[in-house]
Amino acid sequence: MVDFIDRAILIGLGLEQKLKELVSELEKKGKESKKKEGEAAEKGEELSAPQKLENVIVEDVTKTIRDMLSILKEGKERLTGVISSSTEDIAEKLNLATREELEIVKEMAQVAREKVDELEKKLEALEKKAKKHKD
Numbered sequence: 001m002v003d004f005i006d007r008a009i010l011i012g013l014g015l016e017q018k019l020k021e022l023v024s025e026l027e028k029k030g031k032e033s034k035k036k037e038g039e040a041a042e043k044g045e046e047l048s049a050p051q052k053l054e055n056v057i058v059e060d061v062t063k064t065i066r067d068m069l070s071i072l073k074e075g076k077e078r079l080t081g082v083i084s085s086s087t088e089d090i091a092e093k094l095n096l097a098t099r100e101e102l103e104i105v106k107e108m109a110q111v112a113r114e115k116v117d118e119l120e121k122k123l124e125a126l127e128k129k130a131k132k133h134k135d
Contacts, residue, residue, distance in 0.1 A: 019069050026062040033058060 033055045091098075097105070 019065050019072070023062055023065045023069070026058050026065070030055070030058045030062060 033051070
């Protein structure tokens with residue numbers, strides 16, 4: 001299941017990147033078309049019907065792809081939220097420790113280790129004292 005989710009995310013990220021590249025390319029073509037349109041207007045010429053149609057198509061496709069990117073981004077955020085929530089639910093059902101709980105246990109273990117070291121030193125000192133009294 002996790003492998004499937006990983007693949008879905010990677011596919012989504014790849015698609016998002018390709019769409020961004022396409023938008024960039026279309027914007028570039030759109031700017032070039034606008035530039036040609038401006039130059040033609042300066043010369044008093046009008047664009048041909050195919051050129052006008054191409055400009056409209058480029059603008060429409062660019063808008064559509066931007067909308068798709070927005071939808072992909074929203075979907076990615078929702079999927080991330082769902083995965084995170086599901087993971088937390090599963091961890092809770094399995095009664096797994098949280099990071100915070102593990103940090104507390106680590107701190108407790110450190111304190112316990114320090115106390116053990118201190119007690120070992122005291123015991124060693126008492127054993128030396130007892131040995132002196134015995135001799």
